[in-house]
Amino acid sequence: MMPKKRSPVWHPFSQHALQDEITRVIRGDGAYLHTVDGRRIIDAISSWWVVTHGHCHPHIVSAIQKQAEKLNQIIFAGHTHEPAEEVAAQLLKLAPRGLDYVFFSDSGSTSVEVALKMALGYWHNIGKQRIRIVVMQHSYHGDTVGAMSVGARSVFNAAYGPLLFDVTSIPFPARGHEQATLDALESACRNEMPAAFIVEPLILGAGGMLMYPAWVLREMKRICEASDVLFIADEIMTGWGRTGTLFACEQANVTPDIACYSKGLTGGALPLAVTLCRADIFDAHYAKDRTRTFFHSSSYTANPVACAAAKANLDLWQDQECRQHVASVATMQEQAIESFRADPRFENVRRTGTITALDLKAKEAGYFASNGPKLQAFFKGRGLLLRPLGNTIYVMPPYCVTAADLDEIYGGITDAADALTGRRASVA
Numbered sequence: 001m002m003p004k005k006r007s008p009v010w011h012p013f014s015q016h017a018l019q020d021e022i023t024r025v026i027r028g029d030g031a032y033l034h035t036v037d038g039r040r041i042i043d044a045i046s047s048w049w050v051v052t053h054g055h056c057h058p059h060i061v062s063a064i065q066k067q068a069e070k071l072n073q074i075i076f077a078g079h080t081h082e083p084a085e086e087v088a089a090q091l092l093k094l095a096p097r098g099l100d101y102v103f104f105s106d107s108g109s110t111s112v113e114v115a116l117k118m119a120l121g122y123w124h125n126i127g128k129q130r131i132r133i134v135v136m137q138h139s140y141h142g143d144t145v146g147a148m149s150v151g152a153r154s155v156f157n158a159a160y161g162p163l164l165f166d167v168t169s170i171p172f173p174a175r176g177h178e179q180a181t182l183d184a185l186e187s188a189c190r191n192e193m194p195a196a197f198i199v200e201p202l203i204l205g206a207g208g209m210l211m212y213p214a215w216v217l218r219e220m221k222r223i224c225e226a227s228d229v230l231f232i233a234d235e236i237m238t239g240w241g242r243t244g245t246l247f248a249c250e251q252a253n254v255t256p257d258i259a260c261y262s263k264g265l266t267g268g269a270l271p272l273a274v275t276l277c278r279a280d281i282f283d284a285h286y287a288k289d290r291t292r293t294f295f296h297s298s299s300y301t302a303n304p305v306a307c308a309a310a311k312a313n314l315d316l317w318q319d320q321e322c323r324q325h326v327a328s329v330a331t332m333q334e335q336a337i338e339s340f341r342a343d344p345r346f347e348n349v350r351r352t353g354t355i356t357a358l359d360l361k362a363k364e365a366g367y368f369a370s371n372g373p374k375l376q377a378f379f380k381g382r383g384l385l386l387r388p389l390g391n392t393i394y395v396m397p398p399y400c401v402t403a404a405d406l407d408e409i410y411g412g413i414t415d416a417a418d419a420l421t422g423r424r425a426s427v428a
């Protein structure tokens, strides 16, 4: 098949043979995107989970402008700058108590690679042979090779399988089966002496917006602690208010040994990531012996402009108003999904914090269920940016979303179900 003449740009997670038309966006403002042909789109998934306060938030934009004129890039080995220092200091105040050091990088996947290297480096430097990583079924931690290795094995990484390292996987704590998860973790921790356990707290995002309760997170931390297994919290998606609290771990009163934050770290304005760790992990790398250095860097580590955006984001979180927005989005989201609980065409209608998800009942399951692209196309026609994961439709809006926007979004979901099932819902 000969492709038509088209843009040379190769898009992520896009099958160009099936999706020829790529939406050209010229402006973002709040919860809206504006296309080159004058259409307005409601960004119901925060542009892949990154935009928290809305597109082009004036406080963040202004911080970026100011910093860009002063210092826009600097080697971060042997050098530092005010935005990075301030972000690190403020992060440690906001993050769960007990995290002491901040390592900067530039994407979520990289922050996961850094976390894994910190964990392995820790055990190596204190002279213990602990190298195995324990993971949770259906998890997603990014698309680089190490991050794929600790994520679910699926068609997304089948071609690269031979490159991925072996891990121990414990089952997802589905409702009523939580104990099986805890038992599997306990047995892995006891018998395999793993280096670390990595997990997405409260919600597995790309795995299908699978939600589990805080007490399970709490128990998993306790089990790891009992066997000295480092607990890595991947809060790349769950951080920055998504689950109702600033970080999901707060709800379980858990301090991870290592935590990864990215996505909303800059409010979604620029790429930046951090990996936080406890002092003993830093200390294991602290020595007059240069072979014990933490050997990791990206060219743009702690880019000053990205750090200025992060600093502006942290300013916004100091403000009560920001937390009120999160609380009100959570309330509006609960009201919005209420009627779907009685709609027989959907199942597993669920919410954690500001995120809702519901599964369209269908014969075909999985990410490649044919409903996925059909739904996406339907939503696109309605001016809604929604990207179902197979039959799972989820709504993860920026916190400036209004009740009227949510009406449009859920109206679109209802109409999509009507269109696909060819009938109106018989709502009880």
Ligand SMILES: *Cc1c(COP(=O)(O)O)cnc(C)c1O
Binding pocket: 107, 108, 109, 110, 112, 140, 141, 142, 143, 200, 205, 206, 234, 235, 236, 237, 238, 262, 263
């Ligand atoms: C998005 C995501 C990542 C990867 O982040 P990138 O910035 O896309 O590399 C890792 N873990 C989780 C839980 C994510 O949602």
